[in-house]
Amino acid sequence: MFIETETTPNPATLKFLPGRAVMPSGTRDFASPEDAEASPLAAALFDSGDVTGVFFGSDFVSVTAAPGADWSALKPQVVAVLLDHFVSQAPLFTGGDASGFTVPAEDEAEMLGDDEGTEDVVAQIKELIETRVRPAVAGDGGDIRYRGFRGGVVYLQMQGACSGCPSSTATLKHGIEGLLKHYVPEVTEVRAA
Template sequence: MFIETETTPNPATLKFLPGQQVMPSGTRDFATPEEAEASPLAQALFDTGEVTGVFFGGDFVSVTAAPGVAWSDLKPQVVAVLLDHFVSQAPLFAGSGTGNGIAVPPEDAGDIGNDEGTEDIVAQIEELIETRVRPAVANDGGDIRYRGFRDGVVYLAMQGACSGCPSSTATLKHGIEGLLKHYVPEVKEVRAA
């Protein structure tokens, strides 16, 4: 088995591609060792002591190194953990048996909600995020979650490599905000949630 790596716009995060499916659907973000307890793979990565974030996408795992950690030192450890996991076909989540069973928290955790009577606007926003934004963000080793639409403001949460990335504010403000304002005139601003 060969695991490819790709850089991301976030210098602290590398994207690892095992050449097979990681998540059958959706994504999962682990920002703390406590959250990582839900996944033996995420926990093993945090157990290196040099990882501060793990993100599972459809066909990749993004790993964020702790401040001051050199990727030249951490990368071989991460590749070894990933190889062990995928070669042994270990379960991705605790208590899921073998394979990639999913124990994912509700997607609406942290939602801000929508103004009443904005169902059509929200549907347009969600479609644009799904078809135009999410694929581009996934290429960079992350994901984006819609959190709500209130008073003309769209609330989005960046995950994976995009969370904490130096260019995430620019991505939200100049990229996503411009796109949404162009297609949905009711959108006045985009904010991180």
């Protein structure tokens, strides 16, 4: 098995491609060792001590290094953990089935909600995010989650390599906001949630 690595726009994050599916659907973001307790793989990556974030995409794992961490020393450790996991076919989540692909329920607690009577607008926004924005963000080792539409403002949450990336504000304001405003006139602004 060979694991490729790619840089991301976030200098603290590398994208690791194991050449096979990681998540069959959806994504999962681990922002702390406590979050990672749900996944043996994420927990093992955090165990290095130099990892501050792990993100599972459809066919990649993004790993964020702590400030001051040396990627030349950390990268071989991450590759070794990933190889051990995928070669042994260990479950991705605790309590996972034999294939290791038990997808956790999406955290709805962070939803801000939508204004009443905006179902059609929200459907257009979600469609654009799913078809136009998500694939581009996944290419950079991250994901974006819809969190609500209120008073013309779309609330989105950046995850993975995109969370904390120096260019994430520009991506939200100039890229995503421009796209949504163009196709959905009811959108006046995009904000991070």
